[in-house]
Amino acid sequence: MIIVMRQGCTEDHVQDVAQRLESLGYLVTRIVGVEKTILGAVGGEEYAKVDSIDQLRALEWVEDVLLITKPFKLVAKESRPGPTLIDLGDGVVIGGDDIVVMAGPCTVENEAQLFMTAERVAKAGATVLRGGAYKPCTSPYSYQGMGVPGLKLLAEAAKQFNLKVITEVMDPRKVDLVCEYADILQVGTRNMQNYDLLREVGLARKAVMLKRGMSAKYEEWLLAAEYIAAGGNERIMLCERGIRTFETATRNTIDITAIPVIKGLSHLPVILDPSQGTGKRDLVFPLCRAGIAAGADGLIIEVHPNPDHAIKDGSQSVTIEQFEEMMEPFDRVAQAVDRRIAKRPVSA
Numbered sequence: 001m002i003i004v005m006r007q008g009c010t011e012d013h014v015q016d017v018a019q020r021l022e023s024l025g026y027l028v029t030r031i032v033g034v035e036k037t038i039l040g041a042v043g044g045e046e047y048a049k050v051d052s053i054d055q056l057r058a059l060e061w062v063e064d065v066l067l068i069t070k071p072f073k074l075v076a077k078e079s080r081p082g083p084t085l086i087d088l089g090d091g092v093v094i095g096g097d098d099i100v101v102m103a104g105p106c107t108v109e110n111e112a113q114l115f116m117t118a119e120r121v122a123k124a125g126a127t128v129l130r131g132g133a134y135k136p137c138t139s140p141y142s143y144q145g146m147g148v149p150g151l152k153l154l155a156e157a158a159k160q161f162n163l164k165v166i167t168e169v170m171d172p173r174k175v176d177l178v179c180e181y182a183d184i185l186q187v188g189t190r191n192m193q194n195y196d197l198l199r200e201v202g203l204a205r206k207a208v209m210l211k212r213g214m215s216a217k218y219e220e221w222l223l224a225a226e227y228i229a230a231g232g233n234e235r236i237m238l239c240e241r242g243i244r245t246f247e248t249a250t251r252n253t254i255d256i257t258a259i260p261v262i263k264g265l266s267h268l269p270v271i272l273d274p275s276q277g278t279g280k281r282d283l284v285f286p287l288c289r290a291g292i293a294a295g296a297d298g299l300i301i302e303v304h305p306n307p308d309h310a311i312k313d314g315s316q317s318v319t320i321e322q323f324e325e326m327m328e329p330f331d332r333v334a335q336a337v338d339r340r341i342a343k344r345p346v347s348a
């Protein structure tokens with residue numbers, strides 16, 4: 001790191017800062033300018049670094065502290081020779097050349113709704129079934145999800161139609177339970193900075209999809225992923241699901257820029273959720289195409305057999321027929337960027 005001392009500081013002030021750094025294990029080099037003195041510090045303990053930067057910044061004679069290395073390590077692109085490939089088994093790999101499509105209802109409502117959706121999205125080419133059994137709701141009076149019976153339905157439908165399961169876990173105490181039924185644990189936007197939950201999914205032996213907090217900066221999002229990786233679970237994918245902006249015409253504003261930026265900063269796969277991202281059924285198709293073109297490794301799309309009667313998120317859920325029509329154009333966009341849509345494993 002680089003420490004810029006304020007103009008007019010004394011030799012004692014510089015010594016004080018240099019000693020603090022040396023006691024943390026840094027090797028300190030001094031650059032004396034015409035107006036200011038600058039200290040360059042290399043080495044030092046990774047864990048002491050984060051808090052010591054804050055302490056240094058608080059000192060009256062320190063003008064600025066600049067970091068040279070990124071605050072996230074394990075998820076940083078430099079930490080691996082290539083992209084992270086998340087192998088879910090049965091030929092479903094996220095982060096490789098093939099773009100994985102996850103589809104299903106916002107909320108698991110009942111057996112008929114889930115099984116009908118699962119069958120048709122599978123036939124259309126989806127490889128992962130989505131559906132919430134635990135719903136994070138802004139209102140405590142809104143439907144909170146089926147819970148365990150919903151998880152069971154997801155696992156049964158996925159088995160029958162040869163799909164993998166992604167579903168949300170909100171409670172650190174329920175991580176083991178959700179792991180029994182899911183292939184991918186979804187951490188929702190409202191929980192991106194729920195550090196107890198991040199630590200817990202970091203201990204799990206299941207892949208995790210970490211949604212971007214609705215007002216999170218890229219660095220905060222990657223540091224949240226770092227929590228999971230630091231727990232030992234590096235099977236993480238990041239999901240852009242729209243952020244809060246001043247625009248009210250759509251539910252959120254999809255930050256397409258996030259896709260190439262995150263892929264430049266991290267080796268983790270990036271998924272796009274155009275459903276929460278726009279809040280509007282008609283915008284799902286164009287935004288999916290934009291996401292594929294921008295380099296997304298997967299899409300997660302809300303599909304409902306009868307969106308007008310969906311318990312939740314009907315306005316942003318596409319019909320099964322609309323979903324079926326999307327898959328072929330998706331493949332053409334994917335081919336235009338030298339990729340293709342992942343094909344479903346053949347059995348079942």
Ligand code: PEP
Binds near residue numbers: 187188189276
């Ligand atoms: C969802 O996928 O249905 C959901 C609640 O997502 P988010 O956390 O992005 O709002």
Ligand code: MN
Binds near residue numbers: 312
């Ligand atoms: Mn939803």
